[in-house]
Amino acid sequence: MMKTAPTQYPVNDLIRNRWSARSFSDKEVSKEDLLTMVEAGSWAFSASNIQPWAVLMARKGDLDFQRILNCLMPGNIPWAKNAAAFIVGIAKTKLERDGSFHKTAEHDLGAFDATLAIQATSMGIIVHPMAGFDPEKVIAEFKLAESLKPMVVMAVGYLDIPEKLEEPFLSRELTPRSRKPVQDFILNLG
């Protein structure tokens, strides 16, 4: 099921067709495809081209898939367990040159994630980001350095029919997508 965004202006179809679905099919996402998505993400802009991101990647069947699944909040597990893969988006919060706080790291990771998701859309692959996970668990499970901040777990996979989902996820899958009109957030529109 497509949930193409009903835009006011002629927004590109790749952007209109990206959405955070929850119904994943059994089809595998190849390692090559995951690497393509991650490389696409790395071509996002970042302040001073510092590229302050890192990822953990796991495909279903990998030990790390279960380790990441165990870090999700209960509300995400019923549908996210059917994903073909997870990508954990991690911000590098310290500058390598002097260890000081990197104030745009989280911004730049967001650009990475969005670029990765657009690439996935072009490949017919769904990316559903989740902040509903325990970052402390990820840090402990993967022994991450103190400067690494897990921000998001992305569930990745091919779309299946909405009817595979139980409530409340089925209703969410069927609800039309919506956005505030641009007039609501352009602060200085004449």
Ligand SMILES: Cc1cc2nc3c(=O)[nH]c(=O)nc-3n(C[C@H](O)[C@H](O)[C@H](O)COP(=O)(O)O)c2cc1C
């Ligand atoms: C940082 C972030 C955290 C999110 N966390 C969750 C989550 O924990 N569970 C969930 O089902 N969706 C989560 N989402 C998905 C959003 O609900 C979704 O992107 C939003 O409703 C817009 O829908 P769309 O992506 O289909 O356009 C998250 C999205 C982002 C960007």
